[in-house]
Amino acid sequence: YNPVDPADMSPDKHDPRDFALWKAPKDSDPLDARWNTPFGTGRPGWHIECSAMSHRYLKDMFDIHGGGLDLRFPHHENEMAQTRAAGYDSAARWMHSAWVTAKGEKMSKSLGNGLSVPAVLAEHSAWVVRYALGSVQYRSMLEWSDQTLAEAQSAYDRVANFIERAGAAVGEQPSREEIMAISADALPADFVAAMNDDINVSGASAAIFTAIRSGNTLLSKLADRADSDVAKAEVREALVNVRAMLDTLGLDPLAEPWVSDGAAGGAAGAGADSAEHDALDKLVSEQLAERAEARKAKDFARADAIRDALGAAGIAIEDGPQDSTWSLK
Structure with missing residues (x-):
C-alpha cells in the first residue's frame, strides 16, 4: 500500500485510498463506450476492466501478472484490491519490469522515441532481438542501442558456431524431444541458481557461455584424445546442456520458430535470409575446401592467404579437429 497525502486527494474522495469502480460518461466518450445500469449510465473505471476480463477468461486468475513499474501504483494495487474484495483470487506472482530506454529516456509514443517491431525486425533477426530484450534482469533498465x-x-554467432561444430563432431544433433525432456533442476547448477534468483537472465546467459567455452575446449582437444568415444560423449553432453539452457529462454536455434526461418531467426535485410545465407555458405565452403587442400599439400602461404581474404570480407574461420567452420564477424 502506497499512502496518499490527503492534501493531494480529490474532493470527491472520502478516503485517500478510494478509487472509482464506475465512472460517469464524458461528452468525448464514444456512444458505444457507455452502458445503462441500475446506478446510472457510465463506463468501467480503468482498474475494473482488468479484474473483469481476467476473471472471465482466466477463471483461476493469473499465475504471473506482468506490467511496467509505473503501473504498480495505482493501477495494479487497485486491481488487486477490487478483485480480492469481490471474493476472487488475484495473481499468484506479480512481476514489474523496468523500462526500455533510448539515450537514457523511457521509450514511449509521447516522446516519439519508440520503435515498431516490424521496423526492428527489418534490420535484425528475431532471435537477436529476443536475446537483446532479455539481456538484463526484468527489474533492470535496458538501454536500446546499436551496441x-x-x-x-x-x-x-558464438551460440550457432558452437552448436554447429559440436553437432558435426558427434555426428548428429540431439533431438528436440531429448532437449525438452531435461527437467529444470537437471540443468547446470549455475544456470539454475541464476534463474532461481528472481529470474536473473543475465546470470543465466553467463552460465550458457561458460558451458560454450568449456565445450569449445573439449572440441579443440578432441583429436588428441585416445578415448574418442568418451570425448565425444562429453562434447554431446555439453551440446545438450547448452541447447537445453537456451531452450529455457526460448532461444534454442534448432527449435521452432527459429529453425523454420533459417539459422539466424529469419531477419529480412540483415544477412540472415535463407537464400542469401545458402549462397554465401556455398561460396565460403568452396574457399574452405581449397584452403584444406592447400594445408594438406603444406602450402601454408596459400592457406593463410585464403583465410586472410575471408577475414577481410568479414568472415571468421575457426579450425576444428575434423574441419573448419565459418561465421560472420
Missing part, C-alpha cells in the same frame, strides 16, 4: 544489438548478434 545492444551488435552484442546480441555476437552472442548468436
Whole structure:
C-alpha cells in the first residue's frame, strides 16, 4: 500500500485510498463506450476492466501478472484490491519490469522515441532481438542501442558456431524431444541458481557461455584424445546442456520458430535470409575446401592467404579437429 497525502486527494474522495469502480460518461466518450445500469449510465473505471476480463477468461486468475513499474501504483494495487474484495483470487506472482530506454529516456509514443517491431525486425533477426530484450534482469533498465544489438548478434554467432561444430563432431544433433525432456533442476547448477534468483537472465546467459567455452575446449582437444568415444560423449553432453539452457529462454536455434526461418531467426535485410545465407555458405565452403587442400599439400602461404581474404570480407574461420567452420564477424 502506497499512502496518499490527503492534501493531494480529490474532493470527491472520502478516503485517500478510494478509487472509482464506475465512472460517469464524458461528452468525448464514444456512444458505444457507455452502458445503462441500475446506478446510472457510465463506463468501467480503468482498474475494473482488468479484474473483469481476467476473471472471465482466466477463471483461476493469473499465475504471473506482468506490467511496467509505473503501473504498480495505482493501477495494479487497485486491481488487486477490487478483485480480492469481490471474493476472487488475484495473481499468484506479480512481476514489474523496468523500462526500455533510448539515450537514457523511457521509450514511449509521447516522446516519439519508440520503435515498431516490424521496423526492428527489418534490420535484425528475431532471435537477436529476443536475446537483446532479455539481456538484463526484468527489474533492470535496458538501454536500446546499436551496441545492444551488435552484442546480441555476437552472442548468436558464438551460440550457432558452437552448436554447429559440436553437432558435426558427434555426428548428429540431439533431438528436440531429448532437449525438452531435461527437467529444470537437471540443468547446470549455475544456470539454475541464476534463474532461481528472481529470474536473473543475465546470470543465466553467463552460465550458457561458460558451458560454450568449456565445450569449445573439449572440441579443440578432441583429436588428441585416445578415448574418442568418451570425448565425444562429453562434447554431446555439453551440446545438450547448452541447447537445453537456451531452450529455457526460448532461444534454442534448432527449435521452432527459429529453425523454420533459417539459422539466424529469419531477419529480412540483415544477412540472415535463407537464400542469401545458402549462397554465401556455398561460396565460403568452396574457399574452405581449397584452403584444406592447400594445408594438406603444406602450402601454408596459400592457406593463410585464403583465410586472410575471408577475414577481410568479414568472415571468421575457426579450425576444428575434423574441419573448419565459418561465421560472420
